[in-house]
Structure formats: structure tokens, C-alpha cells
Amino acid sequence: MTLLGIAQIVIFFALVVAITKPIGTFMYRVFKGERTFLHPVFHPLERLIYRLGGVREDEEQSWIRYAASMISLSIFSVLFVYVLQRFQGHLPLNPMHFSTPQAPQGATPMTPDLAFNVAVSFLTNTNWQSYSPETTVSYFTQMTALAVQNFVSAAVGIAVAIAMIRGFARHTAKTIGNFWVDVTRAIIYILLPICILATMFFVWQGSIQNFKPPATVQTLEGASQTIEQGPLASQEAIKMLGTNGGGFFNANSAHPYENPTPLTNLLQLCLIFVLGAGLTYTFGKMVRDPRQGWALFGAMAVMFIAGAFICYWAEQRGNPMVTSMGVESAYTGSQPGGNMEGKEVRFGNAMTALFTTVTTDASCGAVVAMHDSLTPIGGLVPLFNMQTDEVIFGGDGAGLYSMLIYAIIAVFIGGLMVGRTPEYVGKKIEQKEVKMALIAILATSLCVLGFTALSSVAPFAKDHYWNPPGPAIANLNNGGAHGFSEILYSYTSGAGNNGSAFAGINANTPWYNLTIGLDMLVGRFLFIIPALAIAGSLAAKKLIPVTSGTLPTNGSLFVVLLIGVVIIVGALTYFPALSLGPIVEHLQMLNGKLF
Amino acid sequence: MIKELGPGFRLTLIFTVVLGLLYPAVMTGLAELIFPKQSNGSLVTVNGKVVGSSLIGQSFAKPEYFHPRPSAAGNGYDATASSGTNLGPTSAKLLRGTTKMDDKKNEVVDFDGINLRIVHYCVDNDLPYESSVPLDQFKDSHGELDDVKLIKAFNDDKTRLLFTAKASIPPDAVTASASGLDPHISPANAEIQAARVAKARGVSADQVKQLIAQFTERAALGFLGEPRVNVLMLNIALDQKVPVSK
Numbered sequence: 001m002t003l004l005g006i007a008q009i010v011i012f013f014a015l016v017v018a019i020t021k022p023i024g025t026f027m028y029r030v031f032k033g034e035r036t037f038l039h040p041v042f043h044p045l046e047r048l049i050y051r052l053g054g055v056r057e058d059e060e061q062s063w064i065r066y067a068a069s070m071i072s073l074s075i076f077s078v079l080f081v082y083v084l085q086r087f088q089g090h091l092p093l094n095p096m097h098f099s100t101p102q103a104p105q106g107a108t109p110m111t112p113d114l115a116f117n118v119a120v121s122f123l124t125n126t127n128w129q130s131y132s133p134e135t136t137v138s139y140f141t142q143m144t145a146l147a148v149q150n151f152v153s154a155a156v157g158i159a160v161a162i163a164m165i166r167g168f169a170r171h172t173a174k175t176i177g178n179f180w181v182d183v184t185r186a187i188i189y190i191l192l193p194i195c196i197l198a199t200m201f202f203v204w205q206g207s208i209q210n211f212k213p214p215a216t217v218q219t220l221e222g223a224s225q226t227i228e229q230g231p232l233a234s235q236e237a238i239k240m241l242g243t244n245g246g247g248f249f250n251a252n253s254a255h256p257y258e259n260p261t262p263l264t265n266l267l268q269l270c271l272i273f274v275l276g277a278g279l280t281y282t283f284g285k286m287v288r289d290p291r292q293g294w295a296l297f298g299a300m301a302v303m304f305i306a307g308a309f310i311c312y313w314a315e316q317r318g319n320p321m322v323t324s325m326g327v328e329s330a331y332t333g334s335q336p337g338g339n340m341e342g343k344e345v346r347f348g349n350a351m352t353a354l355f356t357t358v359t360t361d362a363s364c365g366a367v368v369a370m371h372d373s374l375t376p377i378g379g380l381v382p383l384f385n386m387q388t389d390e391v392i393f394g395g396d397g398a399g400l401y402s403m404l405i406y407a408i409i410a411v412f413i414g415g416l417m418v419g420r421t422p423e424y425v426g427k428k429i430e431q432k433e434v435k436m437a438l439i440a441i442l443a444t445s446l447c448v449l450g451f452t453a454l455s456s457v458a459p460f461a462k463d464h465y466w467n468p469p470g471p472a473i474a475n476l477n478n479g480g481a482h483g484f485s486e487i488l489y490s491y492t493s494g495a496g497n498n499g500s501a502f503a504g505i506n507a508n509t510p511w512y513n514l515t516i517g518l519d520m521l522v523g524r525f526l527f528i529i530p531a532l533a534i535a536g537s538l539a540a541k542k543l544i545p546v547t548s549g550t551l552p553t554n555g556s557l558f559v560v561l562l563i564g565v566v567i568i569v570g571a572l573t574y575f576p577a578l579s580l581g582p583i584v585e586h587l588q589m590l591n592g593k594l595f
Numbered sequence: 596m597i598k599e600l601g602p603g604f605r606l607t608l609i610f611t612v613v614l615g616l617l618y619p620a621v622m623t624g625l626a627e628l629i630f631p632k633q634s635n636g637s638l639v640t641v642n643g644k645v646v647g648s649s650l651i652g653q654s655f656a657k658p659e660y661f662h663p664r665p666s667a668a669g670n671g672y673d674a675t676a677s678s679g680t681n682l683g684p685t686s687a688k689l690l691r692g693t694t695k696m697d698d699k700k701n702e703v704v705d706f707d708g709i710n711l712r713i714v715h716y717c718v719d720n721d722l723p724y725e726s727s728v729p730l731d732q733f734k735d736s737h738g739e740l741d742d743v744k745l746i747k748a749f750n751d752d753k754t755r756l757l758f759t760a761k762a763s764i765p766p767d768a769v770t771a772s773a774s775g776l777d778p779h780i781s782p783a784n785a786e787i788q789a790a791r792v793a794k795a796r797g798v799s800a801d802q803v804k805q806l807i808a809q810f811t812e813r814a815a816l817g818f819l820g821e822p823r824v825n826v827l828m829l830n831i832a833l834d835q836k837v838p839v840s841k
Binding site: 321 | 610618672689767771
């Protein structure tokens, strides 16, 4: 590790600290319905949407109606995306003629199982991509199906987090807000304005934004090169801010058009964390004790820093088998050293490790490196980040509501230790809340481990409809422990709604499309619905005064307890699987074993 | 639940129009207006002909040009198929390469592998190395290295060919990038190639090194990102400043 590398991580973190309060305060005002400096421009649009949508701005909803509205929006979202994809051959802005008889050779057909997987993937804010965009989807599909869900799924996450905060902030109340209003405000005042600015920044730095067909050029050596074009920058902005992560191109944020310079890389990193970090402050402000928010922020920050430095250390150390052939492993100022397989020169090891950690701390899933080519420990960090349910700043809204669920478990365990009814932010935590919290945490781990085990042994015959390559392990790109990691990573990423991949695995078969699709649905909705149930139950409770017996949840003791719970729950659940994957692979790498 | 279906349908439709059509259309208009060059792909023109994009790497194999990194995008720098190798650190294929049978039942290279790339990098750039078997034994009748033979020797479990560079190889020179379209190489990689390029162009290495220095980009704001050299831009400058004598 070098001073410059460490500086990049530290300065990025300082930026996150600096923007947390301003953006958190702004979100507080937006969801209180207060007037902001954006109202002169965007308020008319907000009112127009309510009028056309038949939404009553002042109507409050119980948690059940709030959840029903969320499900209604989700049903239409998934249908729209599915239909737009299946009919893309008949729709405009399809210069490569995908899904038509004139499709180029090697284009991926938009089969029903693939369209289902993509629809679920973008609905659930996962953006897992079992297809390669430049050979599968038209500009129209990118814009109207995928990018729209990038906005909507992020807004849904934010709305659910706000509803859950209201559960703590309100007392003896029957309602937790209005879903339609929360979603619309999240889009109009938060996501859209930031995206407009970010789009222009990306274009300034070199991202493309046009509707032209691919450009064919003759290279300096006389060969022909076809360079893909498209409306990329506008999608790039929401892909990062919405913690979606689904690339316009296959190489995602490693593609020079998606992420042309270190400056755009810094902006991408900030866009991933800004709303997750800001929401901790919004939480503190809404429950009238900002220190409660900073305590969550503190726990997240410690885990973020630890992950970033472990990943950076492992990647800079590189692969000893490659070093022994004469390849430089130390950074020298004129070359990056370390493990450069699957990395870009402009980002090197430090920025790549930082991005890898951030994108899996949050449920983003954009990548600047091929995670499949990371060192075993470098790849363990993103895996473990996702397995602890992405509570480190986390996906838009999802990070906060998941962390609040862990906070409930933490005070419950704390309460058991001292023998008192647990309390959190002035609310008694009782059987119902703890049950709901456990459903959320257990359902995802069951899905990840269950499907990973199934795919490790599923014995399909060759050319079987469900998995044409043969047994489910025939889809892997790597042998040995690393191959197992590819499967584990896929289902972890799906259930965590992350969407990054050990991308060597060929997941575009009905078996993987269906099981990862289910995995994503469970990971999304079996977190959101329990979160809303908790919100409804808490909102109905009385506020209880702080006494000398109350465990303070706004100080460092609670921060330590919370970190402990997140890591212990994650480690107890996943340690056996991790030891079969990255941990054993690390030992094999040190011993020069190849597969 | 039924009551919620109406707003669900209508808002999905409204969001599709506003965010899926209006937003990208307005952004495209603004981008074309303010940054027309970037929004259309930062294409580079030489003598009135578009030769590529300054952001997208392209293949170079001739000795008089700087060579880019190995690429896993299609058959190399295919800008319609961005991709990395997705091979992990314990992959025999990544380190030692693989061969396959082509349509005519000839054994050909399937994947070159890091070890073979090191061989070529050392030979091309005249770097010192140590080989357990003299490389001459892997040459074909034209005196060229036979890659298939080399890969088979690297994979031979009984008498494995051990080949180690005795100079420090910059890792970017022998590893594939994430996108397969990385436009850059490290300055150290460029420095090593300078002598070969200079010889092929019949000029002094210092002249070429001056150009490298001129095209080396440093970390943004003094700390962000890594030092790098844009291969296409450097090669265009070479053709203009020190053209190949024909």
C-alpha cells in the first residue's frame, strides 16, 4: 500500500462525511413536505404527476396499504420491463436490430426466461445482468425499461426507509405516510436533479450521450473497429446514484465510456454512498436525536474502512505465482504493481479496491474491475459485504432499513444480556419486531445457501432445457474453489440485490435465470415487507421515556454492539461456505496450486 | 389492494415517459450542445479520417508502434464486446494458457496465458530472462516462436518449462484489463517498449522517450488515479513526429 493509495481512500471518506449532513437535512425537508430551493422548478411537475396519477397528496396510509401500494407499483414495473424487452424488435431506437431477423451474428436472443430475470433484476434494484448489453438490448429498452427502473426501484427503497423512520418518529399513530407521495418526491427532488448534474459531468469527462448507431473506424494499423454508441451518460448517472449498478455495456464502470477518468470514478463513488450516508442523518433528525443517526453512521464507517483496506492490501500484494515469473508486485510510481488482471490502468489497485468495497457495501453492483479476477481475499471482501446484507451505507434506503433491522437484533441481544425489555429510539422492541427482523435476515441466507448448494450438485444432462451446458457446474469459467465462489457469489449478489458478479459464470440459462430471479425477489420483498410491518407496529406504540436502565443507542458502546452483531450474524451464517471458496483458495494460491 | 392498482399503472406509465423518454432526450440535447465531441465518442481524426476514439483502446502488433495491454474483448479490442478474462488467481488457463483444435483439426492457441505473454514481452523488447529449456527449441521453420509448443510445455506436468523474466515486468503489460478496451499502459511499460519502437523507426530512443514523457498523464488533482500513457494518442504522435522511413 502506498501513501497516495491510502490518501485516495481517506479523502473519499472525508467527502462522504462532509456531504452527509447537507443531503440528510435536504431529504428531511423533502419528506416532511417542506419547501426547498428546487420547488420553483420541480413542484409543478410533482403536482402534475399527482393529478395524472390520481394520487391525493394529503392522504395517509396504514402500513398494509403502504405495502399494497408498493406491490402494485412493483407489479406494473415488472410487467412494463418484461413487455418492452420482449417487443424490442418492434420498437424504435434499435440500430443493431436486436430481436429481429436482421440481428447481428452473436446477438443474444431475448428469451422469456432472460426477460423475466432482467425484469426482476431491475425491479429489485439488483441489476444482475446475465446478458451482455451491447449484444442484447436496444437503446429503447435501455432508456424506457431499464433506466426507468433504476429511478423507481431506488425511490421505492428510499420510501420504505422513510416509512420505517416514521415508525420510530411517530407514536400512537395508525399511518406511516403515503407511498405514492414518498416515491414521487424521492424521484423529483432527489434523484432527478442530482442525475441531471452528474450526466453533464460524465459527458464533460468523455461519456457518450447520443442516439447514433455504432461508429465503424479504420484503426492506425488498418483494421476495422466498431465502437458502440448510445444514450449512456444519462443512464450512468442514475445507475450510480440509484445504487443499481447495471451497466450500459458489459464491462460496466470499467468501460472507458462509462467511467472515462479518475475524476468520474470519484464522482461514481460519491454517488453510490451519498444517499445511504445522508439517510442516517435524516433518521437522526426525524427521531429528534441526530446522534442516533451518527451512531449508525459510525458503525457503517468502521466496517467500510476495514473492508477497503483489506481489499487494497490483498490486491496490491498480488498473486505470488505471477510475481515468481518476474512480474513486478510493488508499486513504483511508473507502474501499478499488484494484481492487474481484470483491472484498468487509470484506476490501479487503490481506486479499484475502494470501488469494489463501496459497490458491495452499498447494493450497487457496478464494477471497475472484473471481480472474478480479484485475489481470493480481495474477492472475500465484496462477498462478505453482501452477505451481511449491505448495511454499510447500503443501497438507497435499503441500507438504512436493513441496518435498522440489525439494530433491532442488537438491542434485543443487549436486552437479553442485561435482562430488560429492549428499547430502541424510545420504542419498546417486542416479539413482533424481533420476529419480523429475523424473517428478513434468515430468508435471504436460506436462499443464498440453499441455491448455492443446489447449483453445486444439480445434475442436468447435456442439452437439457433447464441448463443446456449440462450439470449446473458446467457453466463455470474457473475450476476448484474459485468455481464454487462463482456460484456462491451469484446467489449472494442476487439475494443482496447487488448485481455485481464473478462474471465468468454463464448464468443465462433457464435454471440460473429462474433461481437467481427468485433469489432477488426474496432478497428484496422479504426485507421490505417485514420492514414495513415493523414500521406499522412501532408507529402505533407509545413513546417511552429514557431511564437509567435504558441502553443508550447513540454512543460508542452501541456502535460496537451493532458492528459485533452484523459481523457475528454474517460470519456464523456464511463461514462454512466462505471456507470452501475464497479462504481455501487463498491457501491454494500461496501454495502454488492451479486448477 | 384493488384500489392501489390504478395509481400503480398510471404512475408506471408517467415515470416511463418522464424518466425514460424526456430525461434522456433532454440530456442528449444538452450534451450535443455543450460537449459535442465527448457526447459522440471522443473520436480522433488523422488526415481527415476517423482512426478511433481517444478513450477506446485498439490493437497494435507492429514493432514500430507501442503495444497496448492484452485484451479479452472479442478477438482483442473488439468495442462491441467489452469484457475481461474473468479468470481467477488459481486458474491454470490464466497462468499457462490453453490450446484447442480448429476446424481443420490443427492445434491452435485458445488462450495465451500470462507466462507466454511474458516470453513474448521479453523477446520483443530484448529483456533478459532465464529459461529451463533454450527458446530456440520452440522455434518453427521460419525461426518464429511456436506458441502452441510453448503452451504445451508450460502445461507439461512432468518436464514443465520454467521461464522467468530477469527484468521487472510491469503487470499491465501481461494482464488483460477489465473492459478489454483499456486505452492506457503504464509509463514503465512504455519506457520498456521505447527501444524497440525507436529501432523500428530508425531514431534514437531518447526521441521516443521524450514523446512518452509528453503523453504521460499524472494523477488528477495530484492524488486521484494512476500515471498512464494513452497508446493510440502516443502512436499517432509517433507517426507525425518520427514517421517510419519507407
